Amino acid sequence: MNRMRLSGVGIWSSQLRYGDPAESAEAAAELDELGYPALWIPDVGGKVFDAVESLLAATSRTVIATGILNLWMHSPEDVASSYARLTGAHGDRFLLGIGVSHAPLIDAREPGRYRKPLAATESFLDGIDATEQPVPVDRRVLAALGPKMLSLSAHRAGGAHPYLVTPDHTASARSTLGEGPLLLPEQTVILTDDADEAREIGAGWLRSYLAMPNYANNMLRIGFTEDDVAQVSDRLLDAIIAWGDESAILRRVDEHRQAGADHVCVQVLLSDAKAYPREEWRRLAAALT
Template sequence: MTRWGLTIPLTGVPLAEHREIVAALPGLGYTDAWSAESNGTDGFTPLALASQWAPELRLGPAIVPVYTRGPALLAQQAATLADLAPGRFVLGIGTSSDTIVERWNAIPFEEPYKRTRDTLRFLRRALAGEKVTEEYDTFAVRGFKLDGAPAVPPPIVLAALRPGMLRLAAREADGAITNWLAPADVPKVRAELGEEPELIARLFVCPTEDAEEARSIGRWMIAAYLNVPVYRAFHEWLGRGEALRPMNEAWAAGDRRKALEVIPDEVVDDLIVHGSPEACRARLREYVANGLTTPVLAIVPGGGMPVAEAVRALAPGA
């Protein structure tokens, strides 16, 4: 089954004003609402609200970092959402990036693979109601037990950008979350994950027929993300290393203007879905045809279309 997700909150719309938008999503054909966590809202609060506004939706954070909460607190927050949306909550966890973890939260970004693996293993036990006393490689937990484990333990999916984490997701999790990829990249990611696990991707969609405006917006986004080491490595693995090398070098030299200028149009068109709503929906279907299970739209304001209107125009039922 192909699912169709939306990223909440929508850019430029206060969270308190989302009730009507979220309540309408199931009627438009959306099956999921996924939050994020970087420098805006936290990953759990929008989902708690959505669980009451639209009881039909599956909900999940894509993702919450494994570093910025202690293991027990992460289990508590996941259990709370699982109770609010029994059988409809999916916990998305991952390393995040050195920018968010180290620069913004003053937490060492060390051994990301092991930290994710250890957190996954701890959460499996904690959310099943076990009392956990364990020395993991990256942390220790002594005598933690949830006071009321969820009746339906949530599936856990991992943020995964390269083979090691994709294979961990295949072995021990219930699926993988990725982003910043083109439809043609999906088979390479799917080959590492395997055919069966769910593959979720946040896709940036700018519904405008003004290609130059979409590319201008996209260049800023690409420069902000793909100079981060984890994303730079991801695109080197995908085969875009040479295409992005001039941008990476200009960014490292502090020349932000040049970094934007040297991003090829082809890269922007690969990574940002843009065009008319009909063209955007067709492009999203290419991802699904290539092996993506769950496209999660992240609507990028542009072209004069309000984001609430774009939600309707890009809906699978439109």
């Protein structure tokens, strides 16, 4: 397959997805100029393809990726037609990240809907492949943590986008994927030398994710204890979130690369979760791009 050879360090940002559209477009244009090869946005409801289109229109070189498109919130037909429309208008700069999300989020709207995540992902991909203009296999990646979903990523997609992981997980994921598929982990960072500040910002953010069974179980699988997860221990926080100056962030990114990552997408946390970390993106660009 002619895989999208995504490399370097990108930006993962909820602000670009759910913040003010005009500011998101302006920020995306600057990130493009700063040399970031990809911008990643989440999908937890709303018109995700409108956001993708706005970011594509604001940039000229940067890949726009969904990290991830929630398969329970879209039909395969709409996904395939939207992908064809956007790539037709903006060129080959859209990477479709697809994920199965989490039971508490999906079942809160429709109890009992979330079941058999692996089979649900396979069925969604089957639906895309059955459309008139299917998304090419090498232009889609799967949100994957465990070995079964990682294996599916290698066979039914161009690779995997693991979220909330360590470099050790990256090494294990590369072993499962093999040498061909893309491995595109997310790495959360906080630009501060103050350990108390880092833990104050990071612990609450992590706690919301660790309430999701997929993430909590993955922490246990990669060697953390139930107490680590329940208490959001310093050991767990320091392993998941890279904090410090630009050199500290670069060291963690390099650990992922040495472990087999093709591309690392960096998510910057601030004390104000809705604020755009534009100054931090500028600081990191000088060290990472």
